[in-house]
Amino acid sequence: xxxxxxxxxxxxxxxxxxxxxxxxxxxxxxxxxxxxxxxxxxxxxxxxxxxxxxxxxxxxxxxxxxxxxxxxxxxxxxxxxxxxxxxxxxxxxxxxxxxxxxxxxxxxxxxxxxxxxxxxxxxxxxxxxxxxxxxxxxxxxxxxxxxxxxxxxxxxxxxxxxxxxxxxxxxxxxxxxxxxxxxxxxxxxxxxxxxxxxxxxxxxxxxxxxxxxxxxxxxxxxxxxxxxxxxxxxxxxxxxxxxxxxxxxxxxxxxxxxxxxxxxxxxxxxxxxxxxxxxxxxxxxxxxxxxxxxxxxxxxxxxxxxxxxxxxxxxxxxxxxxxxxxxxxxxxxxxxxxxxxxxxxxxxxxxxxx
Numbered sequence: 001x002x003x004x005x006x007x008x009x010x011x012x013x014x015x016x017x018x019x020x021x022x023x024x025x026x027x028x029x030x031x032x033x034x035x036x037x038x039x040x041x042x043x044x045x046x047x048x049x050x051x052x053x054x055x056x057x058x059x060x061x062x063x064x065x066x067x068x069x070x071x072x073x074x075x076x077x078x079x080x081x082x083x084x085x086x087x088x089x090x091x092x093x094x095x096x097x098x099x100x101x102x103x104x105x106x107x108x109x110x111x112x113x114x115x116x117x118x119x120x121x122x123x124x125x126x127x128x129x130x131x132x133x134x135x136x137x138x139x140x141x142x143x144x145x146x147x148x149x150x151x152x153x154x155x156x157x158x159x160x161x162x163x164x165x166x167x168x169x170x171x172x173x174x175x176x177x178x179x180x181x182x183x184x185x186x187x188x189x190x191x192x193x194x195x196x197x198x199x200x201x202x203x204x205x206x207x208x209x210x211x212x213x214x215x216x217x218x219x220x221x222x223x224x225x226x227x228x229x230x231x232x233x234x235x236x237x238x239x240x241x242x243x244x245x246x247x248x249x250x251x252x253x254x255x256x257x258x259x260x261x262x263x264x265x266x267x268x269x270x271x272x273x274x275x276x277x278x279x280x281x282x283x284x285x286x287x288x289x290x291x292x293x294x295x296x297x298x299x300x301x302x303x304x305x306x307x308x309x310x311x312x313x314x315x316x317x318x319x320x321x322x323x324x325x326x327x328x329x330x331x332x333x334x335x336x337x338x339x340x341x342x343x344x345x346x347x348x349x350x351x352x353x354x
Contacts, residue, residue: 109148146185187222298338
């Protein structure tokens with residue numbers, strides 16, 4: 001006997017995101033309790049669920065959507081499983097309500113981050129359904145749909161116009177998480193007029209103390225991708241980073257610094273504090289983030305590395321050299337040259353490996 005259950009989706013929950021800039025290296029790892037089950041458990045759950053949707057057993061469309069949402073959040077499901085999910089959605093698309101549409105959009109965006117695979121038929125269905133239900137979306141649904149569409153790289157002009165029209169009715173009901181998801185999604189998709197961005201950035205600044213620290217990078221990324229350079233926005237983000245840097249993951253700090261660089265925001269104090277923190281925790285810095293950090297530092301005028309920081313960089317290069325691919329070595333060599341701290345020995349090693 002197998003006891004089956006349906007996942008309960010919490011509105012607005014996302015555990016990772018992709019920033020398609022500076023080398024596409026910011027794909028976060030999915031984490032959480034859903035992943036702790038054994039492969040045997042997930043295979044059994046997958047098999048049983050497929051029996052539900054292909055047999056005589058009754059299952060509501062919302063139960064279906066919540067369950068595939070759970071599989072996506074846990075980064076589970078075989079290729080065969082997801083093919084059957086695709087077919088079920090295509091066959092039952094007319095049954096999806098606003099909540100189900102949001103769950104499906106989130107599910108496919110999450111899967112796309114994991115494997116880069118998406119059928120055009122699914123995208124077309126999502127666009128059609130979102131257009132049909134746009135006037136009925138509530139805040140959590142709309143913010144997650146905007147995030148999802150940006151990840152799926154859907155740029156239908158009419159669709160974005162309708163979503164932005166709906167947003168105009170919801171400003172007073174947005175919480176800080178909704179605001180960040182909207183900022184990130186609109187920024188990545190390069191959408192939103194001046195009025196929308198003024199409204200969202202004002203709301204962000206007003207409530208920034210309520211912002212969960214793990215969302216600061218997404219806010220910074222979205223705003224910088226839209227090219228907003230107003231210090232009214234960046235100063236509070238900078239202040240928040242300085243107050244909460246101990247609570248941020250290393251790659252989030254790198255993303256925030258990359259956002260500063262993208263819009264030309266150079267506060268020597270926050271850059272120096274960030275570098276001090278990074279070099280105190282240098283061993284936790286991933287290879288891609290390490291290479292990008294060197295590129296950022298080398299591009300900021302009057303930002304000098306300390307002697308012990310240069311020594312740590314040289315040691316790190318020696319340690320990771322053999323594990324880098326050709327592209328990483330080329331970037332690393334260029335960044336070290338820009339910093340003026342490449343040695344003859346390191347240059348030779350990096351060149352030999354190419």
